[in-house]
Amino acid sequence: MDQKTDQKMQRQVPWSPPDMGESEKKAAIEVINSGWITQGKITEALEKELAGKIGCKHCVVVNNGTSALITALLAHGIGPGDEVIVPALTFIATINSVIAVGAKPVLADSDIETFNTTPEIVKQRITEKTKAIMPVDVAGMPVDIDGFKKLAEENNLVLIEDAAEAIGAGYKGRNIGSFGHTSIFSFHMAKLCAGGEGGCISTDDDAFAEKCRMICNHGMKGRYEYLSFGLNFRITDIQSAIIREQLKKLDHYVKSRNGFADIYKKNLKNAVFQKIPSYVDAHPWMIFGVLVDKDKRDAIIKKLNENGIGTRICWPAPHKQGYHTGLFSGSYPNCEEISSRIINLPMGNALTVADIEYVCRIFNEANR
Numbered sequence: 001m002d003q004k005t006d007q008k009m010q011r012q013v014p015w016s017p018p019d020m021g022e023s024e025k026k027a028a029i030e031v032i033n034s035g036w037i038t039q040g041k042i043t044e045a046l047e048k049e050l051a052g053k054i055g056c057k058h059c060v061v062v063n064n065g066t067s068a069l070i071t072a073l074l075a076h077g078i079g080p081g082d083e084v085i086v087p088a089l090t091f092i093a094t095i096n097s098v099i100a101v102g103a104k105p106v107l108a109d110s111d112i113e114t115f116n117t118t119p120e121i122v123k124q125r126i127t128e129k130t131k132a133i134m135p136v137d138v139a140g141m142p143v144d145i146d147g148f149k150k151l152a153e154e155n156n157l158v159l160i161e162d163a164a165e166a167i168g169a170g171y172k173g174r175n176i177g178s179f180g181h182t183s184i185f186s187f188h189m190a191k192l193c194a195g196g197e198g199g200c201i202s203t204d205d206d207a208f209a210e211k212c213r214m215i216c217n218h219g220m221k222g223r224y225e226y227l228s229f230g231l232n233f234r235i236t237d238i239q240s241a242i243i244r245e246q247l248k249k250l251d252h253y254v255k256s257r258n259g260f261a262d263i264y265k266k267n268l269k270n271a272v273f274q275k276i277p278s279y280v281d282a283h284p285w286m287i288f289g290v291l292v293d294k295d296k297r298d299a300i301i302k303k304l305n306e307n308g309i310g311t312r313i314c315w316p317a318p319h320k321q322g323y324h325t326g327l328f329s330g331s332y333p334n335c336e337e338i339s340s341r342i343i344n345l346p347m348g349n350a351l352t353v354a355d356i357e358y359v360c361r362i363f364n365e366a367n368r
């Protein structure tokens with residue numbers, strides 16, 4: 001649609017539409033017709049393909065990214081009495097997964113320019129109770145992995161990278177998930193490899209992978225022999241079949257999203273963008289956030305929504321949320337600043353250049 005057609009028939013630009021084509025539909029139907037629709041051989045195949053693509057020894061596929069975080073924490077033996085440092089600026093799942101295993105989430109502020117937390121900030125939050133650090137690749141952009149690995153080693157801490165948004169991301173020439181420490185990914189509908197829901201844990205450690213597999217399946221080894229605590233975090237082969245098809249298109253999605261990000265950066269006026277450090281060599285742009293003037297944000301969002309454009313705020317400050325407010329003391333000024341100024345604009349596998357250009361036009365009209 002050109003500008004005139006946009007005006008006649010209002011263009012709808014969802015926040016993050018998935019790209020479900022014939023191959024995804026065919027793969028899902030094949031599983032439905034196969035007689036085995038829970039976790040099985042298709043998930044096993046997906047685990048191998050993911051590990052091959054990421055460049056790690058094992059991928060343990062589960063029903064979502066939150067379960068992957070909980071599984072990783074349990075498998076590392078983290079529980080009551082332990083503190084886990086997480087960024088304040090994250091999706092609430094990072095924080096809730098720590099609460100779910102009975103440990104205490106400790107917030108660390110983020111860098112105002114990259115939106116990611118840093119080893120220097122996290123270091124200041126370490127106490128004698130700290131057992132793990134869980135940095136988040138915000139929008140899929142890698143954190144300083146070398147810095148976090150060093151910090152974890154020096155302080156004898158577990159490093160779990162919340163890479164829920166970072167499938168397809170690269171750091172210093174290697175894929176996220178291939179650095180040996182535990183990383184987790186999500187295959188939620190808005191992610192680059194969308195399965196509706198889904199998640200995985202990547203590791204190079206055979207015993208750790210085995211532990212995770214047991215935790216995800218009631219602690220079972222073999223049939224009905226329970227060797228550890230566990231729950232049902234199994235995915236279905238229907239979702240795995242869809243994710244396998246999406247994985248084949250991952251490089252294409254990274255490329256198209258980078259194209260969209262370039263259009264946004266070139267065209268959006270009076271907006272601040274996430275800064276990309278030189279160690280990042282692939283940014284998958286799972287989400288695309290811009291900082292605007294605090295006082296103008298509501299009006300810009302209103303105008304975008306009225307024009308059929310989906311938006312999100314990723315994310316509200318967790319220490320100001322109804323349930324979480326009593327859990328955290330202290331202030332996290334950069335998180336608060338980003339949370340109060342960010343608008344997440346449409347970014348998704350099924351969007352087009354014309355969609356993004358339309359968003360730019362409406363955004364600029366609203367943000368004069």
Ligand SMILES: Cc1ncc(COP(=O)(O)O)c(C=O)c1O
Binds near residue numbers: 064067093188
């Ligand atoms: C940073 C982060 N961590 C964890 C999760 C949880 O993943 P899921 O929604 O698959 O449970 C998400 C998902 O959106 C996320 O963005």
